[in-house]
Amino acid sequence: MIGALPLAAIPPEDEALRPAIRDFLREAVASIPPERRARSWMGFDEDFSRKLAARGWLGLTFPKEYGGAGRGPFARYVLVEELLAAGAPVSAHWIADRQSGPLIQRFGTEAQRQFYLPRICRGEAFFCIGMSEPNSGSDLASVATRAVREGGGWRLNGAKIWTTNAHRSHYMIALVRTSGAAADRHKGLSQVIVDLRAPGVTINPIRDLSGDAHFSEVVFEDVLLPEDALVGEEGSGWAQVNAELAFERSGPERVLSSAVLLDGWAAWLREAGATEAAEILLGRLLAHLAVLRAMSIAVTGRLVEGESPVVEAALVKDLGTEFEQLIPTLVADALASSARPAPGPLMRTLAYTAAMAPSFSLRGGTREILRGMIARGMGLR
Amino acid sequence: MDGLLARSAEELFTRHAASEAVRAIRAGGSPAALWGEIEASGFLDALVPEAAGGADLGPAEALPVIMAAGRFAVPLPVAETMLARAILAAAGEAAPEGAIALAEPAGEGTARLPPGQHADWALLPLEGRALLLPVAEGREDAEAGSPLGRVLRWPGNAGRPVPAADHDAAGAWAEVAVMAGAMERILEDTVRHARERQQFGRPVAAFQAVQQQVSVMTEDVFAARTAAQLASVADGEGVAGLNQARVAAAKLRVGEAAVRVAAIAHGVQGAMGITEEVDLHLLTARLQLGRMRFGGEARWAAWLGRRFLESGSAETLPFVRTHLAPIATETAP
Numbered sequence: 001m002i003g004a005l006p007l008a009a010i011p012p013e014d015e016a017l018r019p020a021i022r023d024f025l026r027e028a029v030a031s032i033p034p035e036r037r038a039r040s041w042m043g044f045d046e047d048f049s050r051k052l053a054a055r056g057w058l059g060l061t062f063p064k065e066y067g068g069a070g071r072g073p074f075a076r077y078v079l080v081e082e083l084l085a086a087g088a089p090v091s092a093h094w095i096a097d098r099q100s101g102p103l104i105q106r107f108g109t110e111a112q113r114q115f116y117l118p119r120i121c122r123g124e125a126f127f128c129i130g131m132s133e134p135n136s137g138s139d140l141a142s143v144a145t146r147a148v149r150e151g152g153g154w155r156l157n158g159a160k161i162w163t164t165n166a167h168r169s170h171y172m173i174a175l176v177r178t179s180g181a182a183a184d185r186h187k188g189l190s191q192v193i194v195d196l197r198a199p200g201v202t203i204n205p206i207r208d209l210s211g212d213a214h215f216s217e218v219v220f221e222d223v224l225l226p227e228d229a230l231v232g233e234e235g236s237g238w239a240q241v242n243a244e245l246a247f248e249r250s251g252p253e254r255v256l257s258s259a260v261l262l263d264g265w266a267a268w269l270r271e272a273g274a275t276e277a278a279e280i281l282l283g284r285l286l287a288h289l290a291v292l293r294a295m296s297i298a299v300t301g302r303l304v305e306g307e308s309p310v311v312e313a314a315l316v317k318d319l320g321t322e323f324e325q326l327i328p329t330l331v332a333d334a335l336a337s338s339a340r341p342a343p344g345p346l347m348r349t350l351a352y353t354a355a356m357a358p359s360f361s362l363r364g365g366t367r368e369i370l371r372g373m374i375a376r377g378m379g380l381r
Numbered sequence: 382m383d384g385l386l387a388r389s390a391e392e393l394f395t396r397h398a399a400s401e402a403v404r405a406i407r408a409g410g411s412p413a414a415l416w417g418e419i420e421a422s423g424f425l426d427a428l429v430p431e432a433a434g435g436a437d438l439g440p441a442e443a444l445p446v447i448m449a450a451g452r453f454a455v456p457l458p459v460a461e462t463m464l465a466r467a468i469l470a471a472a473g474e475a476a477p478e479g480a481i482a483l484a485e486p487a488g489e490g491t492a493r494l495p496p497g498q499h500a501d502w503a504l505l506p507l508e509g510r511a512l513l514l515p516v517a518e519g520r521e522d523a524e525a526g527s528p529l530g531r532v533l534r535w536p537g538n539a540g541r542p543v544p545a546a547d548h549d550a551a552g553a554w555a556e557v558a559v560m561a562g563a564m565e566r567i568l569e570d571t572v573r574h575a576r577e578r579q580q581f582g583r584p585v586a587a588f589q590a591v592q593q594q595v596s597v598m599t600e601d602v603f604a605a606r607t608a609a610q611l612a613s614v615a616d617g618e619g620v621a622g623l624n625q626a627r628v629a630a631a632k633l634r635v636g637e638a639a640v641r642v643a644a645i646a647h648g649v650q651g652a653m654g655i656t657e658e659v660d661l662h663l664l665t666a667r668l669q670l671g672r673m674r675f676g677g678e679a680r681w682a683a684w685l686g687r688r689f690l691e692s693g694s695a696e697t698l699p700f701v702r703t704h705l706a707p708i709a710t711e712t713a714p
């Protein structure tokens with residue numbers, strides 16, 4: 001059974017970061033139209049990431065000796081919450097800041113930490129994550145990309161797909177097979193850092209249904225990796241990947257992906273007037289937002305305490321993405337049923353959010369996979 | 382829920398509110414034994430200030446006790462008596478002995494009360510004040526009544542006038558807490574059933590279709606519990622510090638959860654769950670009743686939506702941070 005989580009609150013010292021972030025964002029995103037801000041953590045802007053870096057807001061949780069701010073998860077929670085609520089284009093540094101950096105910090109060697117972490121903090125090293133393959137999606141343990149020891153390093157062959165930002169990142173952390181065969185499943189998997197400029201790496205961007213190209217196919221043909229490409233222990237890739245995913249399933253990015261649309265619609269209601277039906281819908285979405293935020297903060301509170309609430313995180317992600325998908329569905333109905341025509345920017349924001357909403361419950365583990373984890377947590381499997 | 386209060390409530394109800402006892406009271410039997418135990422436990426004075434002889438606890442500390450009552454489908458107004466005593470104490474009035482239900486107005490001198498539950502008194506809000514009415518002296522209007530509400534009528538001069546309080550938010554909070562507890566129990570029973578019941582040569586829990594359904598249910602139970610915790614943060618102006626915005630959000634979120642949880646539980650428990658013999662209906666009927674009392678989802682949603690539109694918050698996150706933020710509550714000792 002999954003026990004209750006006590007409510008947690010963001011500590012005052014972390015809340016204290018908020019006003020400066022809001023002030024900065026008020027100017028920094030003011031000129032970006034809402035339909036672009038709607039891209040949320042898919043919005044890519046290197047210059048914006050470097051502006052954040054200049055303020056010390058990249059690698060907030062990394063230790064100071066590596067260029068970070070040495071803050072805890074709740075400081076990052078405040079930062080990310082404000083960035084996403086404003087629709088700031090955070091995609092360039094997003095994965096390095098959220099996932100790759102913490103992974104290197106936790107499992108990497110001292111030399112890896114000293115090399116990568118300061119670069120991430122300066123906005124000079126953008127990362128992508130090579131997990132899915134053409135024949136390995138939800139069944140991630142079946143990955144076939146293989147790194148074979150050769151001389152002092154590794155020879156890499158295979159292909160990754162749906163890799164967000166591969167074509168505009170510097171490095172990929174790839175989950176690859178270093179021993180055994182596909183039938184060995186979790187055994188024999190390792191994580192390696194691939195410099196995406198290395199010979200033998202071909203990156204083919206894939207256009208998504210909204211016309212953007214945020215993800216790619218990446219092919220490795222006899223790519224030679226140095227000895228220290230390996231992150232963590234050889235053969236521990238599966239455990240490391242899961243630790244990484246568990247940390248990142250319950251953050252604000254699982255609740256706020258449609259925030260720009262919700263706020264745009266709410267602002268229009270205030271301006272144009274709201275019917276009772278619109279008020280009901282708005283209230284309903286606010287209640288969901290409040291409860292999800294409390295759950296997300298409660299899970300973060302457990303992480304801060306050193307626990308690993310994997311099942312609770314999966315649960316928050318499934319509910320959170322459902323909420324993110326509910327927003328475009330219900331706002332579309334409200335706007336379609338309204339006597340007053342909605343302004344163009346709001347309709348364009350809706351069009352983008354509604355089109356991309358199906359991806360919210362695919363990325364980072366599909367809805368079905370998450371529900372399987374919850375069922376296991378409940379003792380059903 | 383851990384904590385001393387939760388454990389002692391759980392023990393009390395395990396001993397004195399087993400299925401047979403609950404069913405007997407629902408059928409009109411005497412609640413004296415169970416009520417006596419609850420009264421002796423001191424729970425009913427949880428929200429009363431120390432100066433007035435109470436335990437001076439807040440809604441967050443009382444929540445586990447009320448959730449426990451919900452888990453057992455206790456057919457007595459435990460939360461409502463707690464709240465009524467807090468209301469009366471705040472007004473400097475003595476509380477009468479016995480169980481007090483918070484009643485909903487249903488016309489002049491008329492109250493709607495939960496059926497299948499025993500109460501000695503009805504606290505009925507009435508044009509800026511309230512009346513404390515003896516239930517035994519009310520005349521039942523069978524025609525207006527239903528399994529979702531008893532309708533009682535009193536003569537014009539009946540009852541003891543007491544000052545008004547934020548009756549609706551208090552009642553809605555009580556329902557939220559009871560429903561969150563009932564849903565926890567429904568989830569446990571459904572998981573147990575899925576693991577025990579064999580079909581096609583294996584437990585039905587082994588089927589992915591069932592696993593997915595129970596996972597959805599787990600999520601809603603978890604969200605309902607969080608909503609109840611959020612509603613129990615006492616930073617408002619209502620009874621025992623209840624905050625109307627928090628109660629609004631929780632009543633609608635818990636109401637939505639109740640619909641899905643009841644539907645999935647009945648789906649997984651199949652025909653057995655429809656029988657009189659299995660306890661599921663005691664709990665799902667309680668959920669249905671809870672949804673119907675003190676405002677449905679749409680009413681509270683509209684209230685919250687209007688509140689946002691009238692507020693100074695330009696965006697939704699600042700509104701939620703200001704009015705609906707989680708505030709860490711220490712686990713009850």
